[in-house]
Amino acid sequence: MNILLQATAQGPAGGMGGTLIMLIAIIAVFYFFMIRPQQKKQKELQKSREAMTTGDKVVTAGGIHGRIKEVGDTWFLVEIADGVRIKIEKTSVFQTTKDIAAQ
Structure with missing residues (x-):
């Protein structure tokens, strides 16, 4: 019972900070593992086309x-x-x- 009272005492404001940090972390991981390598590969391909x-x-x-x-x-x-x-x-x-x- 004591745990339930503590969880409701924090309210939605306490969980909002953690959710925001997780969202930022997910976006950063997505950028560094998917978007950035693809941009690098596209630049290399463009450079090789110009050198032909x-x-x-x-x-x-x-x-x-x-x-x-x-x-x-x-x-x-x-x-x-x-x-x-x-x-x-x-x-x-x-x-x-x-x-x-x-x-």
Whole structure:
């Protein structure tokens, strides 16, 4: 009975501080384990796309393998077979073939 009286004496204000601290801790854990690593990975991918030049072998997000023939501001001209060239967005390039060999 004494425990119940102590719990009601604290009221909702006593539990609010603990709840707020737990909420902040959950947000911090979520940020450091999920959001921050994803942002870092995106920056590395963007940096590797900017470093691609004519002659690099690439794989698109759709699985098309080819060699870069021309580089534009936001696109690549990729040759996928002899005389067959397609223009693709830089954001659709997943990785270079040298990246695949490194894995």
